Amino acid sequence: MDLLMTEEEVRFRDEVRAFLDAHLGADLKRAERLNPSFLADPAVGLKWQAKLNDKGWVAPSWPKQYGGTGWTLAERYIFDQECERAGEPHFRGASIKMIAPVIMRYGNDAQKGFYLPRILSGEDVWAQGYSEPGSGSDLASLKTKAALDGDHYVINGSKIWSTLAHHATRMFALVRTADTGKKQEGITFILIDLKSPGATIRPIRSICGTHEFNQVFFDDVKVPVSDRIGEEGEGWDIAKYLLEFERGGAFAGGVLRAILTRLHRLASEPLADGRKMIDDPLFMVRFAEIATDVDANDMLELAAMSKVQAGGNPGSVPSSTMKIERSRIRQSIAELAASILGPDALRWEEYRPLHDLPEESEIDEERKVASAVYFNSRSQSIFGGSNEIQLEIIAKTLLR
Amino acid sequence: MMDLNYSDEQLLLKESAERFLKDRYDFERRNKIIASKTGYDVGIWSEMADLGWLALPFAEENGGLGGGAVEISLIMEAVGRALMVEPYLACVILAGGLVEKLGSADQKAKILGGLIAGTSRPALAHAERQTGFDFGNIAATATKSRDGYTISGEKPLVPGGPFADIFLVSARLDGAIKLFAVHADASDLIRTEVKLVDGSRASDLVLDNVAVPASALLGAEADTLAEIEATYDRANAALASEAVGIMDALMDATVAYTKERVQFGKPLAAFQALQHRMAEMAVKCQEARGSALLATLSVDAPRPMRIRGVSGARAKIGKVSRSVAQEAIQLHGAMGFSEEMPVGAWFRRLYAIENTFGTTADHLKRYSEVVRDPAVLSGSLLREPV
Known part of the structure; x- marks a missing residue:
């Protein structure tokens, strides 16, 4: 039992340090210092993400086959320490840390092939659609409805506290597809294009004076069945899997x-x-x-x-x-x-x-x-x- | 590669230590020992020798088992839970540790040999009334005599004192702090037994021109003060683990009691107000465990990092262990207030630990002095290979 790094880990740390010295500019560090929020301003975050993407370091926690680094846990820890020490903008939010692991675990090949590269490049930015006005800690009581109509679902309801949804292209959401049985059993996990007709966003300024949160309303928003993750009713298990990443990952x-x-x-x-x-x-x-x-x-x-x-x-x-x-x-x-x-x-x-x-x-x-x-x-x-x-x-x- | 998992051998040691103390040192037996005339149990001590505990941290060439701070931490957790009063830490870590660092081959053979065999129990007599946490503030003096040294001074609250046959007494020789091995039965050495707040005992020593032979001096050329400080850091890391063992025991006892005790028609553990208080205790137990582990793995680190690990842990664990002990008493209600339950004994032992080898405040101050340096503060817990 010890706290020692290996020689390779020391070399890795020095490589990360050198990269950060060369590429993390003073403007990005200053923007992060002046950011009171958990996540960076999207313009700042995407700029830094693009630089990391050139190096292949956007997603340290992803397996290599999906464009991640394939690093060991120790390497990820060291990378995180060095990035934090250097003051990098915090851009790894709902896209990289939440929806990506869900797509990798529960998504089909088409979903993986389409969505994962768009996350790495920053083309897609995701918002979380979990909480509702009436469902916070008691998440399973959620009411946003998805009604199956041919090859698509029709969504009605509202999601709240969606961080940066006003900059996001898409939202992953828990929706109710059944009202029978236990409340956890009727929940389904779907992916919503926020440019769809019927989706509207109301900004919520938080007590730190920044607009980071939003309430998102769905009024007969159509979502293709192919944008469902897993099976109908499997949403609660997927949600729990995702929360593991949000909490301890x-x-x-x-x-x-x-x-x-x-x-x-x-x-x-x-x-x-x-x-x-x-x-x-x-x-x-x-x-x-x-x-x-x-x-x-x-x-x-x-x-x-x-x-x-x-x-x-x-x-x-x-x-x-x-x-x-x-x-x-x-x-x-x-x-x-x-x-x-x-x-x-x-x-x-x-x-x-x-x-x-x-x-x-x-x-x-x-x-x-x-x-x-x-x-x-x-x-x-x-x-x-x-x-x-x-x-x-x-x-x-x-x-x- | 960084690894914080216990090895299979370490897990076996942990299990054997827990089982030995559970079988041979239950709360009733412990109460008999502290009420006895001597306040310790020689039988337990020789069983510890048989188990190899007394040889554990010493190098194989000195007759030891070559164990490290991790192995000691496992013993200390079990010692904490069992509330063992025999001076394992005082004899093995403090006195034995210094003899191994500073002693000549002859001194090691004699003192360590006896310690490992279970026949000799050396004790360190260093701190004085004014020493506090300033290890160099020593007034006892040693003067060269015709065939040795003459030592004078007062050493209050010597841990392991009543049980000791040899004292390692620190004294200033030409201004520099040195250690001398002094036989407990030396004339002009007055030993007075003191009962301590946790049920264990110590000794107040007065040395009035005690004559010792030239061979009593340990480490004539060594930086004795630096070794004493480093040894206290080992002892403090061990105390941190002892405290963690006690905190876990308090947690277990509180959970067991609240599940059993029925009021208003249901177990206390069914009340959410109490559940969250126990969950907060568990949070503190976890944090203390992290701190103690850092202390354990820091004892051989460069001095600032050693202090960050050891004094940081003593400061943090002092605070959270006090809170856990207070909550344990509260959740036991009046039963927690009674001497019949071990809860109060654990509470008092944690209080004693908070005031042993530096108080919680002393350690926080020492820690704050090293983290004023931003390089220490921002430095990773991971270390480069040597």
């Missing part, structure tokens, strides 16, 4: 360490009165406690990875622990960063995206975005199965 060790390092930098800069927060013992207590949390979570990720590498499963308690802890750590870093703004916390820049505004010093820009980052961080414990749902999962395992 990615590493957060890199991003947590990167944002903590950004906070260190911000706290090392003298304030208007000459003091540095990093010399303030009260600040350092909080900062150091969070840093120990980051280390502990990082170890849990590495331990989970070791289990998977050895052909096992991390288990539901560690997975839900990581989901909970990642959210809490991001939230406490964002909260601590915002707490050092002083009266400047009252100033509010409404314009979005912030990176389109004239450039200021890096520290001034960190201060400019800090409140919005804090507001946005509250979403961390809600999306992907809220922390209360995670506690339910843990309690069920403990008490069964």
